[in-house]
Amino acid sequence: MRYRCVECGNEWEDRGWLSTCSRCGQKVTGVSSFFRGPEHPEKLIQVLLSLQREKGWLSPETLKEVSRKLGVPLSRIYQVATFYKAFSLVPRGRHLLRVCMGTACQIRGSPAILERLRQLLGVEPGQVTADGKFTLETVNCLGCCAMGPVMMVDDQYFGRLKLPQLEKILGSYG
Amino acid sequence: MGEGMRERLRGPEELERWRERLRRERDPSALLFTVNVRSACGLAAGSEEVAKRLEEEVEGRGLAGRIVRTGCNGFCEKEPVVTVYPDETFYVGVRSEDVPELVEGVEKGKVVDRLLYQDPVTGQRIRKASDLPFYRHQQKLLLSLNGRIDPTRIEDYIAEGGYRALAKALFELTPEQVLEEVKRSGLRGRGGGGFPTGRKWETTRKAPGEPKYVIVNCDEGDPGAFMDRSLMEGNPHSVLEGLIIGAYAIGSHQGFIYVREEYPLAVENIGIAIEQARECGLLGEDILGSGFDFEVEVHRGAGAFVSGESSALMTAIEGRVGEPRPKYIHTAVKGIHDKPSCLNNVETWANVPLIILNGAEWFRKIGTEGSPGTKIFSLVGKVNNTGLVEVPMGITLRKIIFEIGGGIKGGKRFKAVQTGGPSGGVIPEQYLDTPVDFDELTKLGSMMGSGGMIVMDEDTCMVDVARFFIHFLLEESCGKCIPCREGLRVLDRILTDLCLGKGKEEDLKTIEEICEAMAEASLCALGTTAVNPVLTTMRYFGEEYEAHLKGRCPAKVCKALTAYFINPDKCQGCLVCFKNCPTGAIQGEREMVHVIEQEKCIKCGICYAVCPFGAVEKLSPPVAPPATYGIKAKKEVRK
Ligand code: FES
Numbered sequence: 001m002r003y004r005c006v007e008c009g010n011e012w013e014d015r016g017w018l019s020t021c022s023r024c025g026q027k028v029t030g031v032s033s034f035f036r037g038p039e040h041p042e043k044l045i046q047v048l049l050s051l052q053r054e055k056g057w058l059s060p061e062t063l064k065e066v067s068r069k070l071g072v073p074l075s076r077i078y079q080v081a082t083f084y085k086a087f088s089l090v091p092r093g094r095h096l097l098r099v100c101m102g103t104a105c106q107i108r109g110s111p112a113i114l115e116r117l118r119q120l121l122g123v124e125p126g127q128v129t130a131d132g133k134f135t136l137e138t139v140n141c142l143g144c145c146a147m148g149p150v151m152m153v154d155d156q157y158f159g160r161l162k163l164p165q166l167e168k169i170l171g172s173y174g
Numbered sequence: 175m176g177e178g179m180r181e182r183l184r185g186p187e188e189l190e191r192w193r194e195r196l197r198r199e200r201d202p203s204a205l206l207f208t209v210n211v212r213s214a215c216g217l218a219a220g221s222e223e224v225a226k227r228l229e230e231e232v233e234g235r236g237l238a239g240r241i242v243r244t245g246c247n248g249f250c251e252k253e254p255v256v257t258v259y260p261d262e263t264f265y266v267g268v269r270s271e272d273v274p275e276l277v278e279g280v281e282k283g284k285v286v287d288r289l290l291y292q293d294p295v296t297g298q299r300i301r302k303a304s305d306l307p308f309y310r311h312q313q314k315l316l317l318s319l320n321g322r323i324d325p326t327r328i329e330d331y332i333a334e335g336g337y338r339a340l341a342k343a344l345f346e347l348t349p350e351q352v353l354e355e356v357k358r359s360g361l362r363g364r365g366g367g368g369f370p371t372g373r374k375w376e377t378t379r380k381a382p383g384e385p386k387y388v389i390v391n392c393d394e395g396d397p398g399a400f401m402d403r404s405l406m407e408g409n410p411h412s413v414l415e416g417l418i419i420g421a422y423a424i425g426s427h428q429g430f431i432y433v434r435e436e437y438p439l440a441v442e443n444i445g446i447a448i449e450q451a452r453e454c455g456l457l458g459e460d461i462l463g464s465g466f467d468f469e470v471e472v473h474r475g476a477g478a479f480v481s482g483e484s485s486a487l488m489t490a491i492e493g494r495v496g497e498p499r500p501k502y503i504h505t506a507v508k509g510i511h512d513k514p515s516c517l518n519n520v521e522t523w524a525n526v527p528l529i530i531l532n533g534a535e536w537f538r539k540i541g542t543e544g545s546p547g548t549k550i551f552s553l554v555g556k557v558n559n560t561g562l563v564e565v566p567m568g569i570t571l572r573k574i575i576f577e578i579g580g581g582i583k584g585g586k587r588f589k590a591v592q593t594g595g596p597s598g599g600v601i602p603e604q605y606l607d608t609p610v611d612f613d614e615l616t617k618l619g620s621m622m623g624s625g626g627m628i629v630m631d632e633d634t635c636m637v638d639v640a641r642f643f644i645h646f647l648l649e650e651s652c653g654k655c656i657p658c659r660e661g662l663r664v665l666d667r668i669l670t671d672l673c674l675g676k677g678k679e680e681d682l683k684t685i686e687e688i689c690e691a692m693a694e695a696s697l698c699a700l701g702t703t704a705v706n707p708v709l710t711t712m713r714y715f716g717e718e719y720e721a722h723l724k725g726r727c728p729a730k731v732c733k734a735l736t737a738y739f740i741n742p743d744k745c746q747g748c749l750v751c752f753k754n755c756p757t758g759a760i761q762g763e764r765e766m767v768h769v770i771e772q773e774k775c776i777k778c779g780i781c782y783a784v785c786p787f788g789a790v791e792k793l794s795p796p797v798a799p800p801a802t803y804g805i806k807a808k809k810e811v812r813k
Pocket of ligand 1: 102104105106142143144145146148
């Protein structure tokens with residue numbers, strides 16, 4: 001699949017990951033504007049991941065577009081999109097809050113963290129807050145097990161969480 | 175440093191010449207700071223701010239010092255960590271506010287004592303990393319470069335001897351000889367079962383069909399394990415080099431690196447490594463002018479535990495739903511697109527360059543007879559020094575947990591250690607002196623797995639731990655086969671009931687029956703090994719199951735079986751718990767003994783966590799509070 005940088009128009013062949021444009025260094029995270037040339041159905045998961053990153057969720061329109069461009073039947077796209085955890089078929093809040101419920105975090109008190117977040121946000125895991133600010137999700141491990149309990153807000157990690165801290169962290173997000 | 179455009183290397187001599195140049199340009203006596211920025215946990219600890227501040231400070235003072243952003247050096251407990259070379263002063267828990275003092279110290283040739291690691295036992299400050307008890311018992315082979323090099327610069331890896339093994343394999347050995355060497359080394363797969371790596375390679379090499387594929391498994395779905403992430407982030411070239419050597423031995427020209435999407439930094443760093451290796455002619459067509467071609471692609475996993483299973487992972491690479499398939503045909507023979515495919519985990523591949531460079535004999539001398547080499551463990555949970563630990567196989571659990579790990583947090587009692595993730599089991603105190611290798615752990619009903627080691631203290635409920643793993647696997651099971659899908663569902667229900675105090679006498683027998691069926695009849699390892707956490711907790715902590723049947727949770731973890739009370743003798747009437755209680759279950763006034771209204775209490779434990787006087791107590795089984803608990807009394811404030 002070919003990609004084109006949104007900044008400088010540089011084009012390059014995808015080698016399976018998306019990093020930075022080799023000419024201008026612009027960080028490339030989404031691919032919707034980069035659909036080009038002969039498409040590989042094999043890249044389905046990679047394309048969906050990139051779109052998910054860019055848009056925050058996968059709308060029916062997005063999935064239809066992917067189906068058309070990759071030549072993969074819509075049914076298979078739904079099969080894949082519903083199987084993997086990373087994909088959300090409903091819109092997400094402005095910020096994604098991922099609480100680790102992995103073993104290491106569990107033992108260091110993540111259930112209480114989750115409980116507190118549920119109260120503070122008034123939603124269950126998987127739901128968006130009424131003001132559209134946060135989506136609360138649980139994950140199985142963020143790979144920072146030594147810092148447990150851990151949560152991530154968007155791309156920011158918070159380790160060694162303590163209950164009284166949570167309100168302040170949430171408050172710092174607009 | 176010889177930066178700028180990288181040139182394509184046309185042979186082993188050019189590689190050596192470049193390496194010499196890089197080494198010459200690097201003055202060993204020059205001032206150098208390393209900060210562990212290129213790792214997710216380093217970032218979580220705020221290492222980037224420290225690195226930025228260091229840069230400002232070093233520039234501001236006009237010092238000729240270089241700042242290298244390295245990967246994780248293992249000591250997660252004390253991050254961010256800054257090491258100052260050439261004298262290797264090791265500063266721990268550095269905040270950006272500490273940086274000016276640190277740099278001033280360097281300028282004046284003084285050590286900032288307060289930032290050195292303090293031994294909790296002797297109270298002594300220790301200046302060098304190698305003198306820390308945490309590092310002293312380790313043997314770092316795979317992790318040795320992790321905290322020293324910048325993973326985004328191939329020059330750093332080359333200067334340290336990188337790609338020398340590849341050159342040796344391509345120019346001095348035939349593919350058969352490489353294969354033979356790996357076989358003789360006795361290296362076993364570090365991802366789980368411990369299958370001999372060389373034998374796996376041979377199967378793929380001999381299997382009919384072209385093309386052949388090689389794959390790095392960096393899915394690492396095991397919660398509590400992060401060694402693959404750290405290697406991939408901190409030293410991606412070592413994995414890549416191992417992969418290319420393996421491809422050469424197997425006769426493969428296309429590889430995949432499967433990295434889970436939750437590890438964005440690992441994805442980025444391996445991407446950069448691939449790009450740079452290609453620029454230098456170490457990857458792609460005609461590698462180092464040897465005539466050997468090899469291409470590699472990164473595949474980001476979209477989050478599904480079962481994708482770590484080899485056949486499932488391969489279908490995911492094909493862009494499909496990652497479901498496993500029956501094992502009667504090995505993926506080594508029919509894998510991606512039904513072609514021979516050899517999959518090994520990150521750590522396994524990273525071992526390969528070491529073996530090729532130093533020889534099978536050298537490797538066999540490390541570790542045990544049946545499991546040679548070192549193993550990286552992620553030591554987490556209720557242990558003082560959490561982090562990544564690389565030790566020779568055969569070291570005892572006690573040594574890892576008590577000497578390297580510094581014992582149990584908060585002076586609590588050790589209860590068990592869980593190894594091998596959801597496929598492993600718990601190991602109780604009486605086996606602490608077991609030497610750790612593939613076979614010994616299996617004997618105890620657990621396994622090595624990828625190397626997660628979760629230490630549990632007296633505050634951990636073993637029934638709850640079993641429930642946790644079963645629930646985890648229930649959510650992760652692909653649902654294709656009935657023993658796994660339905661077995662997990664029933665186990666989950668029974669264990670949840672037990673934790674709710676609704677267990678029945680016959681439940682324990684049912685659990686055993688289901689476990690037997692699942693271990694026997696599940697399609698893939700997810701189902702067959704799922705029973706390990708349950709069986710081992712039952713075997714070693716049977717009395718806890720019995721207690722739950724009677725409505726008691728000895729560790730006071732299961733909410734339904736515990737209650738919170740405020741001890742009037744300890745309560746100082748400070749209102750902290752009152753203010754923090756989310757449901758208004760606490761009645762209190764300043765300097766009056768507070769009381770928890772049991773009907774309103776949701777047992778979130780916040781009061782327990784915030785009380786500065788330890789006045790909130792957990793009880794199991796819930797007993798009626800003594801009458802005095804309900805009386806509000808004026809307290810004298812103790813001075
Ligand atoms: S278990 Fe929470 S980050 Fe790994």
